[in-house]
Amino acid sequence: MEKTTATTAATANGLQDFHSSLASRKAEEAAWRRFEAAQWLESLVGPIGISSQPSEREFISCLRNGLLLCNAINKIRPDSVPTVVESYTASQSLSWDSQPLPAYQYFENVRNFLVAVEELKLPAFEACDLERDSLGAGSAAKVVDCILALKSYHELKTMSVGSGFYKHTRSPLVSHSVSKLHSRAFSNSSRLLDMSIATAEKQMPSKDNEVQNFKDSIVKTIDDCMVNVKENVDYNLVAGFRSGNPNANQSILNELISNFLFLVIQDAINLFSRVITTCLEEQLQNKSPNKNTISKDVLREESGTVAQSTSSPLEDQFKVGNSKLTVRHVKSILCNEFVCLVSSLFLNCQDLAGLQSLLGEGRVQPLASIAIAGERPISKDNLDIKTLLSKTKLEFGELQSQLQSDLKHLGNQVQELSTAALGYHRVVKENQILYNMVQDLKGSFRVYCRIRPIFNDKAMNIRDFTDDDGSLVIQDPLRLQKDGRKIFQFNHIFGPTSTQDEVFKETQPLIRSVMDGYNVCIFAYGQTGSGKTYTMSGPSGGVAMDMGINFLALNDLFQISETRKDIINYGIHVQMVEIYNEQVRDLLAEDSATTKYPLHWLFPSQL
């Protein structure tokens, strides 16, 4: 928060300094313009009786009777004001602090002057702008504008011998820019006005071809810009410049710049960017290898003539730094000048509502930022970065949307899997129930018969017949009576050729029910040597394929336990006992002396 407050305060101070600097610059430029207007009037009609640096009041007072104005315009265009009302005392008319003439006199002169100015299509002012009470409301600036426009018209007429149609675009920055540039060229650290410089405005030397070429490229670009916007274009000026008249270039340059600066207000950012870009591109693409750099020697030669101020304002700026002046340096100068000129123009703007409208439309906002930063307004790199940033933001947004879509899709799939898993477990449970139900339906008690192979001849006399329904028929051929034939019924009968695996498969479903929580008991019953041990454990010293039901059942239980280990943790315990001669012995006991199983007999009375 503190950092933000400090930044805000610093920004406010910077803006305040900036506005103070602009206000000071504005006053300085207004003084220069008055000086230039007064100097021109004196050069045209002779001494006007005011100081060399007149104040607004002093300057307006000497013009109030209209006599100077009428004489001046008659010098430029004879008989523009056919009848000039002379003052009744010359001393009064030439003294700036004299009492005002009768109203009808100077009103007549001023009115005739304004009519003549309008005929020349020059910017005029109102008669009331010469009133004492109107000073300070911008009236003096309007009068100065009018006189300087008349001066420009006169200069153009002199150079072009009055040919063509003069269309003046209102450009209060004409003298502003010229005077400011002169003052800056000779005194960067001081704001004292050096009036002597502006009095020596002459044609720039022609030997500096590089500077001239660069200036020409600027003028040409400005010219193209104005033609492109098709507004406020002085086609005579453009034609004069294109004609290549060297004497006309200086004035044409000033006029073109003034036209350009006025147009800048309408679309400042775009227009200026185009001008600077075009100028730089022309410089960079110039055929001469040293065109991109205005050499130190050339500038030094030029600086030798500074005392006589024979160079143009733009040229003076090119001399700043007195070292190798690169295109980058020139661009920086142009940027700074542009910002100062446009900012001053805004301060001169009396139409605050219009300025606020521009600000509201965001068209002037970038200029303020440029003025504070002191750098070029918009560069190609910035545009590229902005484009790249927009593109990256767009791609990031698309990736974010894609990620959200994928996450949503993944969530749906997980939800489906969860639902399927719940359904699967429910189905497995139902299958277990149905499975054990089937085992119950098959019978809780099942009796199987396994016929051992015959080992002696005596037994060969007995014929047995088995059937698929589990019935066993024993026929003793030695006994033909009724007792000679016996029929037994079992769940299933395994013949002498049956294998261990076939016997196990029949009992396996019951064994698996153990894993579902059912109690299962399998035991072998028969006389000695009938094959009980063989069926349950397998032959002694037999191979794996001869393993009995006990081992095959345990293998099956371990396999099921491994398959279901993620769901159920089974515990498997084995106990082997022998009941022989009514004694129970633990066959897995490690100490053979204690194999007798500790049985405790419980009688009904003890329950």
Ligand SMILES: Nc1ncnc2c1ncn2[C@@H]1O[C@H](COP(=O)(O)OP(=O)(O)OP(=O)(O)O)[C@@H](O)[C@H]1O
């Ligand atoms: N299905 C069979 N196929 C081949 N030989 C068998 C089969 N059943 C039993 N025998 C053989 O018969 C003999 C007696 O079998 P076994 O020892 O398993 O009988 P038993 O019922 O366990 O006898 P006891 O009650 O005296 O222990 C063994 O030599 C055994 O290998």
